[in-house]
Amino acid sequence: MSITRALIDLDRLVANAGVFREAAPDGMDIMAVVKGDAYGHGAVACSRALVDAGIRWLAVATLEEAAALRENGIDEHILVFAPPLADRLPAYAALNVDITAVSIEVLEAIVAYRPELVERLHVKVDTGMSRLGIQPPDIGRAAAILHSTGYRPRAIWTHLAHSASRPDPRSVDQDRILRTVAADHGLADVPRHILNTGGFVHHKELRRAEDPLARIGIGLYGIALTSAPPADRLQPVMRVLSRVLQVKHVEAGTGVSYDHTWRAPEATRIATIGAGYADGVPRLLSNRGAVGFPGPGTSHPIVGRVCMDMMMVDIGPAPEAATSDIATGDEVVLLGTGGPTAAQVAHWADTISYEICTGLGARVPREYADRAGQ
Ligand SMILES: Cc1ncc(COP(=O)(O)O)c(C=O)c1O
Numbered sequence: 001m002s003i004t005r006a007l008i009d010l011d012r013l014v015a016n017a018g019v020f021r022e023a024a025p026d027g028m029d030i031m032a033v034v035k036g037d038a039y040g041h042g043a044v045a046c047s048r049a050l051v052d053a054g055i056r057w058l059a060v061a062t063l064e065e066a067a068a069l070r071e072n073g074i075d076e077h078i079l080v081f082a083p084p085l086a087d088r089l090p091a092y093a094a095l096n097v098d099i100t101a102v103s104i105e106v107l108e109a110i111v112a113y114r115p116e117l118v119e120r121l122h123v124k125v126d127t128g129m130s131r132l133g134i135q136p137p138d139i140g141r142a143a144a145i146l147h148s149t150g151y152r153p154r155a156i157w158t159h160l161a162h163s164a165s166r167p168d169p170r171s172v173d174q175d176r177i178l179r180t181v182a183a184d185h186g187l188a189d190v191p192r193h194i195l196n197t198g199g200f201v202h203h204k205e206l207r208r209a210e211d212p213l214a215r216i217g218i219g220l221y222g223i224a225l226t227s228a229p230p231a232d233r234l235q236p237v238m239r240v241l242s243r244v245l246q247v248k249h250v251e252a253g254t255g256v257s258y259d260h261t262w263r264a265p266e267a268t269r270i271a272t273i274g275a276g277y278a279d280g281v282p283r284l285l286s287n288r289g290a291v292g293f294p295g296p297g298t299s300h301p302i303v304g305r306v307c308m309d310m311m312m313v314d315i316g317p318a319p320e321a322a323t324s325d326i327a328t329g330d331e332v333v334l335l336g337t338g339g340p341t342a343a344q345v346a347h348w349a350d351t352i353s354y355e356i357c358t359g360l361g362a363r364v365p366r367e368y369a370d371r372a373g374q
Contacts (some may be wrong), residue, residue, distance in 0.1 A: 005240070006040075007369060036061065040238070045366070083100045124159075143186055158178045191211070239333065246328055250264050276307045279309070300315045
């Protein structure tokens with residue numbers, strides 16, 4: 001068994017999906033966003049669990065991510081967010097995935113290649129993110145190309161730029177722009193999808209029964225961006241554990257780890273933990289982060305620089321009562337119940353929770369549990 005491992009609770013994943021499905025109006029379902037290896041949780045296992053629970057739509061970032069799901073027997077609808085470069089269209093078609101059209105160029109390439117692929121197209125409109133998508137003044141041309149084929153695209157969609165932390169009038173504007181351009185160019189009857197986790201949670205008024213899908217990512221993994229309902233019912237899916245490799249006494253003034261950026265202010269004990277930045281522990285946690293010890297139920301600070309494969313924790317002087325002591329081999333919680341939340345780790349590392357879970361190292365095995373056991 002690996003020293004550092006991630007426990008993934010698939011029941012919680014499915015329950016979190018249920019939280020969004022219950023809060024969605026009739027007619028709206030979720031598209032489960034499983035890109036980035038399901039935000040570090042393992043795309044194949046998570047997709048299987050979600051599909052078994054009745055989820056009909058998945059989304060990934062790249063064609064390779066879609067191929068991995070298909071190779072593992074996942075036959076549901078998959079939308080690939082990355083637009084196809086013309087030479088890759090045959091691969092999109094062969095995998096039977098849905099395609100994002102982000103420009104006139106992409107539309108023309110698809111129509112020239114196989115007009116019937118329009119039925120698998122999700123036409124992306126850039127309503128304010130300035131990342132991917134057809135800009136509103138060009139939608140007229142795009143609509144003319146689409147109409148000329150006689151096929152109806154699967155969807156028209158956009159991505160919100162300001163949805164993560166609070167309700168924002170700019171999200172409402174983006175929604176309005178999408179509806180307006182669709183209506184103005186004969187695309188009003190094309191199904192729409194707009195909301196991500198933040199948009200869904202913060203904008204109940206944008207959860208519209210006539211929009212069949214909401215693209216939910218981070219919320220599925222129980223990483224709440226806010227405590228607003230229904231996010232208050234989400235449960236974290238991932239727990240990352242490691243173990244103590246060595247415990248040593250150090251005298252006052254002893255330097256710890258590379259460059260001795262921390263010195264013991266008084267005699268103490270240092271526990272060396274078997275996880276470092278190659279496992280996804282951000283190096284920015286050096287002298288800032290903490291880990292949990294489930295046995296004694298305590299939390300202790302990370303001291304000195306986080307190394308590639310290890311980090312050191314100041315566990316204090318030996319306690320009087322040996323029962324609450326920390327010893328070589330003990331389990332340590334790096335993330336999740338009994339330790340810091342993804343949001344706490346993200347705060348220490350000056351980043352967002354998305355990067356913390358997605359950055360879990362490839363060498364950390366994901367162990368899946370559900371009600372049925374391992
Ligand atoms: C286009 C698109 N839609 C939906 C999502 C899901 O967003 P979230 O994880 O905030 O729910 C993402 C993730 O970044 C995305 O890129």
